[in-house]
Structure formats: C-alpha cells, structure tokens
Amino acid sequence: KQEVTQIPAALSVPEGENLVLNCSFTDSAIYNLQWFRQDPGKGLTSLLLIQSSQREQTSGRLNASLDKSSGRSTLYIAASQPGDSATYLCAGQDGSSNTGKLIFGQGTTLQVKP
Amino acid sequence: GAVVSQHPSRVICKSGTSVKIECRSLDFQATTMFWYRQFPKQSLMLMATSNEGSKATYEQGVEKDKFLINHASLTLSTLTVTSAHPEDSSFYICSASQTGQGGTIFGQGTRLTVV
Numbered sequence: 001k002q003e004v005t006q007i008p009a010a011l012s013v014p015e016g017e018n019l020v021l022n023c024s025f026t027d028s029a030i031y032n033l034q035w036f037r038q039d040p041g042k043g044l045t046s047l048l049l050i051q052s053s054q055r056e057q058t059s060g061r062l063n064a065s066l067d068k069s070s071g072r073s074t075l076y077i078a079a080s081q082p083g084d085s086a087t088y089l090c091a092g093q094d095g096s097s098n099t100g101k102l103i104f105g106q107g108t109t110l111q112v113k114p
Numbered sequence: 115g116a117v118v119s120q121h122p123s124r125v126i127c128k129s130g131t132s133v134k135i136e137c138r139s140l141d142f143q144a145t146t147m148f149w150y151r152q153f154p155k156q157s158l159m160l161m162a163t164s165n166e167g168s169k170a171t172y173e174q175g176v177e178k179d180k181f182l183i184n185h186a187s188l189t190l191s192t193l194t195v196t197s198a199h200p201e202d203s204s205f206y207i208c209s210a211s212q213t214g215q216g217g218t219i220f221g222q223g224t225r226l227t228v229v
Contacts, residue, residue, distance in 0.1 A: 044220040100210065100211035104158045
C-alpha cells in the first residue's frame with residue numbers, strides 16, 4: 001500500500017530565501033506525482049505534475065523533481081515571497097494507469113516572513 | 115482551462131439532518147470523480163470513488179449508507195451526508211481527471227459544520 005510522507009511538517013523562512021520541501025513515497029510503482037498548494041479553508045491548487053517517465057517539472061519559481069528509485073520528490077521554491085505562505089501537499093497516483101486516485105502526504109505548512 | 119466546481123462552499127446543519135454536496139466538471143466530462151475528507155490540520159483522505167452510471171467504490175472504514183454518492187451524469191457527482199452528527203464536521207473536497215490528461219483537478223471544497 002502506497003504511503004506518502006512529507007518533511008518538515010512546518011517551515012518558517014525569511015523572505016527571499018530558497019527552500020526545499022521533501023516528499024517520500026513507499027512504492028516506486030507510481031503513475032505520477034503532483035504538488036498542490038492549499039490556502040487556509042480553501043481547496044487545492046495544482047502546482048506541478050510529474051509523470052512517471054519524467055524527472056522534473058518547472059513553473060516560474062517552482063521546480064519539482066521525482067526520483068522513483070529512491071522514492072523521493074522535492075519541491076524547490078526560489079526567492080520565496082510572503083504570498084508563498086500556504087500548505088504544500090504532495091500526492092502520488094498509484095499503479096500503471098491514470099485512475100485519478102491520489103494518496104496524499106500530510107503537508108508542509110510554509111510561512112514566509114516579510 | 116478545465117474546472118471542477120463544488121457547491122456549497124460552506125454549510126451549517128443541525129444534527130440528524132442530511133446535507134447534499136455537488137461536484138461538477140465544467141468544460142469536460144468525468145466518468146470518475148473522487149471524494150476526499152480533510153480534518154483540521156490533517157491531510158486529505160480518500161473516501162470513495164464515484165463512477166458514472168454505477169455504484170461508488172468506498173474506501174475501507176467509510177460507511178456507504180452514511181455517505182451516499184450519486185454520479186448520474188458525466189459532469190455531476192453528489193455526496194449526501196445522511197443523519198449528520200457533529201463528528202461529521204469536516205472539509206469535503208471532490209476531484210476529477212480529464213481523459214488523456216495526467217493531472218487531477220480539485221473543487222473548492224465544502225466546509226460542513228454540524229451543530
């Protein structure tokens with residue numbers, strides 16, 4: 001059974017810092033891995049999707065990597081801003097097909113201080 | 115782009131009543147939708163897979179008679195919390211995937227408070 005873990009649970013950094021959020025999963029047979037952002041009381045916004053055959057994806061100041069052999073994914077945020085403060089969730093989709101069923105990590109709550 | 119719309123965003127109900135939450139895929143058809151539940155400061159837990167035209171598939175520990183799911187069309191799935199109790203208070207969120215696309219799109223979520 002796939003399990004997804006995120007470290008750290010919370011992170012506070014000063015504005016402008018580069019930071020890395022970590023996500024690990026137990027089963028390398030992962031279809032894809034997706035990073036989401038969740039603001040308090042809100043739904044999820046998809047940030048980056050890494051397909052099983054890919055190793056990384058980039059969008060603006062965000063870069064996500066996927067290493068299936070080690071069961072890890074990282075989300076790199078460059079030049080952090082107060083507006084980046086939110087909870088970041090990674091989620092893996094099991095199996096060999098696009099079922100849409102996701103297993104979530106516990107999330108990392110990020111605070112970027114001005 | 116593709117959007118999943120969830121309604122209502124917030125609902126307060128009395129204990130013992132039932133509440134229906136709607137999840138609609140806009141501009142795309144979704145044969146499968148998913149319902150998740152999120153307790154405060156916790157992650158999302160999958161409750162059930164909603165299948166258009168057939169019965170939903172529930173995750174272990176989720177009561178199918180309490181959480182009724184109906185997926186009558188390719189763009190609409192509904193979750194009804196029956197005989198709600200305060201412990202059912204939570205954030206419920208649905209998702210769908212576009213055929214041929216890898217990513218999952220989430221609705222805005224529904225904050226249910228049972229008093």
